[in-house]
Amino acid sequence: MTQLARLRGLQTEAALPAEAAILHVDMDAFFVSVELLERPELRGKPVVVGGRPDARGVVSAASYEARKFGIHSALPLRTAARLCPHAVFLDGDHAKYEQWSDRVAAILAKFSPVVEMASIDEAYLDLAGTQRLHGPPLAAAHKLLSEITRTTHLPCSGGLAATRLVAKVASDQAKPRGLLWVPAGSEERFLAPLPVRKIPGIGEVTERALRALGLETVAQLAALPQEKLEKVFGQWGTALHRKARGGDAYEFVIDAEPKSISQNHTFGEDTGDAQALEGMLSHLSQKACKRLREAGLDARTLTLTIRYAGFETHTRSRTLPAAACLDADIFRVFLELFRANWDRRRKIRLLGVSLSGLEHGAQQLSLLDPERQEKLEKLTRAADRLRDRFGFGSVRFGGSLPRDGS
Secondary structure (H helix, E strand, C coil), rough: CCCCCCCECCHHHHHHCCCCCEEEECCCCHHHHHHHHHHHCCCCCEEEEEECCCCCECCCCCCCHHHHHCCCCCCHHHHHHHHHCEEEECCHHHHHHHHHHHHHHHHHHCCCCEEEECCEEEEEEEECCCCCHCCCCHHHHHHHHHHHHHHHCCCCEEEEEEEEEHHHHHHHHHHEEEEECCCCCCHHHHHCCEEEEHHCCHHHHHHHHHCCCCEEEHHHHHHHCCHHHHHHHHHHHHHHHHHHHCCCCCCCCCCCCCCCECCCEEEEEEEECCHHHHHHHHHHHHHHHHHHHHHEEEEEEEEEEEECCCEEEEEEEEEEEEEEEEHHHHEEEEEEEEHHHCCCCCCCCEEEEECCCEEEECCCCCCCHHHHHHHHHHHHHHHHHHHHCCCCCHHHCHCCCCCCCC
16 A cells, blocks of 8 residues: 555445545646656755746646645746746646556546546546445555556545545645545534634635634534524525535436537647648647547537637537547548638637537447448547557647657
8 A cells, every 4th residue: 555645544345335436636837747657856845836936827737746835826927937936847738747647547437337527627527336346435445546556656545435526625634645534423523623714615715704703613604503693694594514524415416418529629829820720729629539439429500619719619510420439430520510610810828629519329430331331440449448548649630740750
């Protein structure tokens, strides 16, 4: 158990309530951790991801060593440089972070059929009903975090509880490299001593308002009558009353199918580079198609989004004669839409693709002869298996490769 610095609340299988089965997985200092894979010499140093120290941007992520100086995400880079002049500042690479996020997501999917990626570096899983495959929820959570660290060499933390809210707070308390279990029925006791700001959804403004009422801990918030909170905060007061007790208004939607599947990309700088734009369009098409196949669906309607500098946005759609799920067939249509509708006198800020008109077991659109079509389907299945194992970026078809081959 070397990759988990802390594993708390470990009990026997019989003692673990079956309903404490929601796991929140949070990658520790994700952007920084990914960069350290390529720059191991920076381990143990204050590292800031987001740009150069004299840039006008903000911090995207900071190592734990940098956080000791008061540096946190969304802090202006220039302020971070003043707080810690000797910190190492790195530019971010969101395409790279997305690839590593895909690798983590592939591991999560092996442990539960119900996975919700809350962001690029955190997810919720429902481990209920997975005991026969992975053991009781606490054992499964430990096994999952261990596999993430062993496979990716990225640190992560987890919180296991009966509600999403408590699971998220628990993972935050477990950082770094920890797993914290909150048994069902002990939510209020766990939350009670924590500052109110630890409750998800309570920001700086609400925190100030609560302090004005003399409320600094979750226990104090929970002790206030609901009517009092509603009088001060309205409907938000009702939510605060529930949250202080560990309650959740959100439930996983199981067996729900997507109405559409979308992928988009905002360029760091507006661009009119046709090769770069078409390469990104191929990349977005491939990611959307993989998600389509993972859901066991085919798409009939394809929609292209082009957003120009100045935020003027245009969408163009085409409905296929038969539903499709293969990268080559779908990208061909998106490429035709793009070339026919791009105003080449203008630079593009964002490209997006959307697949809708989703069907099960549709007759695959074939623009090739049967033998070539069969080979393409086998190639696609093989590519998907490699992507599941090594991350989406491990296999990219020619149209999405960077022109320098990197």
